[in-house]
Amino acid sequence: MTAPLALAVDFGGTKVEAALVDDGGRLVPGSRARRGTGADAASAALDRAVAEVVRHALRAMPEQTAPVGVGIGSAGPLDLAAGTVSPLNVPAWRRHPLVDRVAGLVPDVPVTLALDGLCIALAEHWVGAGRGARNLLGMVVSTGVGGGLVLDGRPAPGPTGNAGHIGHVEVGGADDPCACGGSGCLEAVASGPGTVRWARAHGFTGTTGHDLARAHAAGDPIALAAVDRAGTAIGRAIASAAGLVDLDVAAVGGGFSRVSPALLEAARAALARRSAFDFVRRTRIVPSGLSDAGPLIGAAALVHLARRSD
Amino acid sequence: MTAPLALAVDFGGTKVEAALVDDGGRLVPGSRARRGTGADAASAALDRAVAEVVRHALRAMPEQTAPVGVGIGSAGPLDLAAGTVSPLNVPAWRRHPLVDRVAGLVPDVPVTLALDGLCIALAEHWVGAGRGARNLLGMVVSTGVGGGLVLDGRPAPGPTGNAGHIGHVEVGGADDPCACGGSGCLEAVASGPGTVRWARAHGFTGTTGHDLARAHAAGDPIALAAVDRAGTAIGRAIASAAGLVDLDVAAVGGGFSRVSPALLEAARAALARRSAFDFVRRTRIVPSGLSDAGPLIGAAALVHLARRSD
Missing domain, CATH: 3.30.420.40 (ATPase, nucleotide binding domain)
Known part of the structure; x- marks a missing residue:
């Protein structure tokens, strides 16, 4: 049996990234992808960028398997109850339903959203300087x-x-x-x-x-x-x-x-x-004790640490 | 059987108070006492003031009973692990062993210390505006x-x-x-x-x-x-x-x-x-939704709320 894998997504003001991350905080080789975002991007283009990095990461999953969960870190503010994000530096997205959009790309897998800053903190606490x-x-x-x-x-x-x-x-x-x-x-x-x-x-x-x-x-x-x-x-x-x-x-x-x-x-x-x-x-x-994959590792921590405490 | 009573102590820069408080956040009539403290007081005088208000409050306990716990709110900073307090405005007390001093007055009863500000917050959350x-x-x-x-x-x-x-x-x-x-x-x-x-x-x-x-x-x-x-x-x-x-x-x-x-x-x-x-x-x-007994009610919350969550 293979180690459980989380799909991690990090959405920010300049780029969006995705990757598969195992339960030791390691990225699956070849799974990481990145697209630009930016203050001038239209909402549909941002959705497309998210879909592209998510699909790229999922192609690295072993055959016939699914991630145990999706963790999304996003620039804030966000609204956890609604599953929406309103990144201060991305004017095209106000109360944008990012959780539903990502859930639509990865059916039947639970999706957890958190502020990108919280993901960073979790990653530092899990595998970094904290x-x-x-x-x-x-x-x-x-x-x-x-x-x-x-x-x-x-x-x-x-x-x-x-x-x-x-x-x-x-x-x-x-x-x-x-x-x-x-x-x-x-x-x-x-x-x-x-x-x-x-x-x-x-x-x-x-x-x-x-x-x-x-x-x-x-x-x-x-x-x-x-x-x-x-x-x-x-x-x-x-x-x-x-x-x-x-x-x-x-x-x-x-x-x-x-x-x-x-x-x-x-x-x-x-x-x-x-x-x-x-x-x-x-x-x-x-x-920081993290590599530049820290935000992705932190987004994966949302999935792996929650499974541990179940 | 009578309601469980906590002995509450509130130590601050101008006064120290004690009272008995029931598990609904109500003071026992006649149990409340107050003495002055102040920036100029010597350490032994402050200990005496604490002992006097504690003894006054204990005299209001029903015969043959003891409080279920003692809650102390103190001006900070404090050191929870050591049980000591160093109130900024009470220079005579630096790393003063307030928990031990109070425990000596109320043998065999658990003593819990917290910052006076935390007691206020607990009281607002329990019976106040929060x-x-x-x-x-x-x-x-x-x-x-x-x-x-x-x-x-x-x-x-x-x-x-x-x-x-x-x-x-x-x-x-x-x-x-x-x-x-x-x-x-x-x-x-x-x-x-x-x-x-x-x-x-x-x-x-x-x-x-x-x-x-x-x-x-x-x-x-x-x-x-x-x-x-x-x-x-x-x-x-x-x-x-x-x-x-x-x-x-x-x-x-x-x-x-x-x-x-x-x-x-x-x-x-x-x-x-x-x-x-x-x-x-x-x-x-x-x-605030509290009376001037808020700090005492909050000190008692340290005892009563911990018993609830046991």
């Missing part, structure tokens, strides 16, 4: 800032499935306007685009996170200040989160999290400033 | 700002017992220095003393929250602005918390929460600004 933690925040610092929570060793999606939006925890002293309608949100301050925006307002001439990484490595003072500001904001938001839910670990991944080791060093320094609160300062801020 | 909520934040806005979380219908103390420190969630745009070592914390901005401090810096001549309430009622423009600033900060911190843990209800009590209905109106307006996030805006901000 193994053994009781309370963990998984974070992605990239085009946006997202996350998810494992509390008391279990996924904590919240009543609507949207818990873990660390990108919309505010940062003291910051008033950068945010797409959510608020201001001073971590995402507005410390995402790749947010950090580049601040640097450009202070004279930086590059336009991307990669430009900023190169300038930082070369010792450019504006780039140094910009990365320090972003890292400090990340540490302050983690301190707020640790005060609120009592965290063992914050595992930070995503493209912009690798702009420089100075980013997480600044975050740790900001956390250390909570001198009166040992329980906040004890939170370990660590780089 | 009945039926799945995810609830209980808040106290007073000399400080504290709180606690009920998540998925259960107490969420966190690994060290300190979850719920909403007073140390930062507020975007604010940089008021905080006793925790951070800045821009909700407690620094929106506590009674924090709000009075801001008003005085803008020309207000009163010195207390009561002065501010009177000036607000009389339409004093500085008092109006100060209460609006505090309420807005409360709403922004609740928005951050709702983004992070996905809240149904935030129930707000404490002396300064009653400075004016305008306080929670400003909080609701700040929450409504998260226009892109239905799941944040759906959070209901409501006044």
